[in-house]
Amino acid sequence: MKKILLIFIILFLTGCYDYMEINDLGFITAIGIDYEEDTYKATFEILDDSDDIQKIKSESKTISNLFDNISLIISKVPDYHHLKTVIISKSVAQNHLKELTDFLIRSPEIRNEFLLVVCEGTSPLELFKKDSKESIGEKIAKLIKTSKNQTNISYDRSFEDILEKILNKKMEATASVITLENDEITLKGIGLFKGYNYKYFLDTKKSSLLNILNKENTNYSIFIENMETKIYESNVKYDFKENTVTININAKAKIIENTTQMDLKDNKNYLIIEKKLNKVLENDLNDLINNLKDNNIDAINLNDRQYKKTRKNRNNYLKNADIKINIDTKINWKGSIFQIDEN
Amino acid sequence: MKTKEQFSITYFLTRPFFFGIIYSQIFGLSETDSIISCLLGTIIGLFIIFLISKMDYSDKKFKTIQIFFYLFLFILAISSIETYASSFLLTKTPKIIIIIPAIMLVSYANQKDMSVIKKCAFIFAIISIFSTIIICLLLSNYLNIQNILPFFSHKPLNILKSAMIFGVMSASPNILLKDENIPLKNHLIFYLITTIINTTIAFLTLAILTPDVAKIYSYPEYMVLKRIRIFEFIENIENLSVLIWYFDYFFLLVYIFKKMQEIIKKRVIFFIIIIMTTLLTTFFIANDFYITIWIYKYSSIIISTFLILFISTLKHK
Numbered sequence: 001m002k003k004i005l006l007i008f009i010i011l012f013l014t015g016c017y018d019y020m021e022i023n024d025l026g027f028i029t030a031i032g033i034d035y036e037e038d039t040y041k042a043t044f045e046i047l048d049d050s051d052d053i054q055k056i057k058s059e060s061k062t063i064s065n066l067f068d069n070i071s072l073i074i075s076k077v078p079d080y081h082h083l084k085t086v087i088i089s090k091s092v093a094q095n096h097l098k099e100l101t102d103f104l105i106r107s108p109e110i111r112n113e114f115l116l117v118v119c120e121g122t123s124p125l126e127l128f129k130k131d132s133k134e135s136i137g138e139k140i141a142k143l144i145k146t147s148k149n150q151t152n153i154s155y156d157r158s159f160e161d162i163l164e165k166i167l168n169k170k171m172e173a174t175a176s177v178i179t180l181e182n183d184e185i186t187l188k189g190i191g192l193f194k195g196y197n198y199k200y201f202l203d204t205k206k207s208s209l210l211n212i213l214n215k216e217n218t219n220y221s222i223f224i225e226n227m228e229t230k231i232y233e234s235n236v237k238y239d240f241k242e243n244t245v246t247i248n249i250n251a252k253a254k255i256i257e258n259t260t261q262m263d264l265k266d267n268k269n270y271l272i273i274e275k276k277l278n279k280v281l282e283n284d285l286n287d288l289i290n291n292l293k294d295n296n297i298d299a300i301n302l303n304d305r306q307y308k309k310t311r312k313n314r315n316n317y318l319k320n321a322d323i324k325i326n327i328d329t330k331i332n333w334k335g336s337i338f339q340i341d342e343n
Numbered sequence: 344m345k346t347k348e349q350f351s352i353t354y355f356l357t358r359p360f361f362f363g364i365i366y367s368q369i370f371g372l373s374e375t376d377s378i379i380s381c382l383l384g385t386i387i388g389l390f391i392i393f394l395i396s397k398m399d400y401s402d403k404k405f406k407t408i409q410i411f412f413y414l415f416l417f418i419l420a421i422s423s424i425e426t427y428a429s430s431f432l433l434t435k436t437p438k439i440i441i442i443i444p445a446i447m448l449v450s451y452a453n454q455k456d457m458s459v460i461k462k463c464a465f466i467f468a469i470i471s472i473f474s475t476i477i478i479c480l481l482l483s484n485y486l487n488i489q490n491i492l493p494f495f496s497h498k499p500l501n502i503l504k505s506a507m508i509f510g511v512m513s514a515s516p517n518i519l520l521k522d523e524n525i526p527l528k529n530h531l532i533f534y535l536i537t538t539i540i541n542t543t544i545a546f547l548t549l550a551i552l553t554p555d556v557a558k559i560y561s562y563p564e565y566m567v568l569k570r571i572r573i574f575e576f577i578e579n580i581e582n583l584s585v586l587i588w589y590f591d592y593f594f595l596l597v598y599i600f601k602k603m604q605e606i607i608k609k610r611v612i613f614f615i616i617i618i619m620t621t622l623l624t625t626f627f628i629a630n631d632f633y634i635t636i637w638i639y640k641y642s643s644i645i646i647s648t649f650l651i652l653f654i655s656t657l658k659h660k
Contacts, residue, residue, distance in 0.1 A: 113578075163556055308492045
């Protein structure tokens with residue numbers, strides 16, 4: 001009896017039923033989705049056992065068919081476990097993100113760890129037309145990651161994080177925006193959503209400041225009178241008193257370039273630069289906040305932050321809030337020289 | 344029975360229904376207050392464990408109730424295994440093929456002496472706890488405590504409901520340990536340790552996924568495992584990590600088999616009941632989400648009814 005049982009267990013426990021040879025799988029690393037004339041159009045970037053990267057086009061009225069239709073073209077079973085990037089057009093981001101989100105998170109084969117990127121100015125399908133040996137999905141993912149430490153204009157969070165902000169009624173979601181410039185994929189800034197609907201994207205300056213206010217990452221270049229500085233570290237704290245919000249920022253800055261006559265051996269000059277930096281940064285932050293207020297998009301999640309501290313549910317909190325900014329910048333890096341032209 | 348074996352079996356019989364049933368219901372009801380529910384649920388569970396120790400259902404008329412109770416736990420366990428496996432792991436395999444090896448493995452274990460099962464439980468408990476610690480450490484990198492704030496922001500009734508689900512669903516399988524002669528003090532301590540481990544998992548799941556995302560998933564405790572990434576190149580290990588939840592179901596099923604066989608002496612009848620229940624669950628419950636969801640939704644109420652029936656034996660003492 002025991003032996004019979006063991007034979008049965010061996011036969012059944014091997015899990016052959018769902019077995020799939022790796023050669024039969026097509027690993028999808030990126031998907032570009034557009035919506036035109038009531039039809040979803042997509043390009044799937046597929047890696048398989050050959051060296052080439054296949055790009056398969058699909059069209060359908062529904063999202064599920066869009067994904068199913070690729071099996072009509074390739075002889076591989078699509079595998080979404082290595083999906084890196086989903087690039088959506090402006091029209092999908094504006095009007096069809098809810099349907100797409102439902103499909104993506106419902107499907108157990110798709111890991112929600114991919115990056116969701118909005119493509120402005122051109123159809124995401126155009127990105128895949130370029131004949132390249134490099135995977136578009138990998139390239140965009142790397143672009144977003146490296147931008148974090150350089151220009152700081154990307155949103156380096158997974159789709160699940162975007163979803164978290166969409167589902168939380170006190171938050172607004174953000175996503176990286178890319179475009180095709182001179183035939184090269186280029187980062188444009190951070191796109192803002194209201195619920196499931198994409199609204200617009202912030203320019204590079206504002207995107208970088210948004211990342212500072214959201215405590216994502218700090219890297220912000222400021223030019224003051226022939227001197228280039230960079231805010232590279234910040235500590236942002238929000239203080240709430242009814243409708244008044246005080247944003248306290250302690251920042252650290254570097255001097256990147258100095259062609260002024262300012263003597264950097266004189267410690268008093270650092271105080272002058274810091275004062276100027278505070279002023280410029282305050283103005284720039286006010287610009288960003290006014291932009292968000294005008295569009296009524298709480299991308300800095302003020303409502304959620306105040307709710308967690310005061311437990312009061314307030315509608316249109318950002319729009320009605322009186323926001324004060326206190327900045328204290330300290331320069332603690334000037335490079336290996338004081339200045340090139342000594343007086 | 345050695346203390347370490349007492350701990351192992353209490354550990355395994357407290358955990359099974361957390362996966363796919365307790366967590367998803369608690370997160371849906373209490374959201375940010377789920378941790379409060381877990382703590383209240385632990386107190387309720389401790390009280391149930393205390394009541395279990397005082398129960399005496401040796402009376403013949405309780406045998407039938409016992410069988411129905413064990414069968415309900417059996418149905419809940421196998422429908423949970425089938426639903427999860429067919430949704431995430433073996434999407435093309437028919438549910439009956441998924442469950443047959445599990446039932447065979449349990450039947451094989453059922454032939455072994457209780458001491459063998461307890462020794463196995465101890466080894467698996469070490470693996471399970473060690474894996475849980477590793478998983479928690481790997482996930483701690485992604486946690487944000489702000490995600491579970493503020494506390495006490497949901498309806499007290501919802502917090503209480505989810506605490507009841509936690510307490511009832513985690514403590515009730517411990518009825519299977521009634522005749523194991525585990526000292527009450529030990530049983531309470533071991534139950535407490537297990538619920539602390541499971542509350543930590545709930546905390547991590549919520550603090551990483553956020554309550555808004557956690558509540559939309561059927562298996563949030565599985566979805567959070569997808570975040571695990573070691574040195575940026577080891578990923579996709581959620582299907583391996585999820586094994587820890589399968590050990591719990593294995594020991595629960597083994598104990599259900601053992602206890603049912605103690606009541607149904609004739610092996611043929613016992614196997615007919617098991618086969619019929621398996622077929623019924625596979626083809627009529629796990630294949631029909633109207634019934635599956637209904638059972639998940641009301642499982643705590645059904646189990647509470649059984650508990651009340653068992654508690655009524657207290658008067659007979």
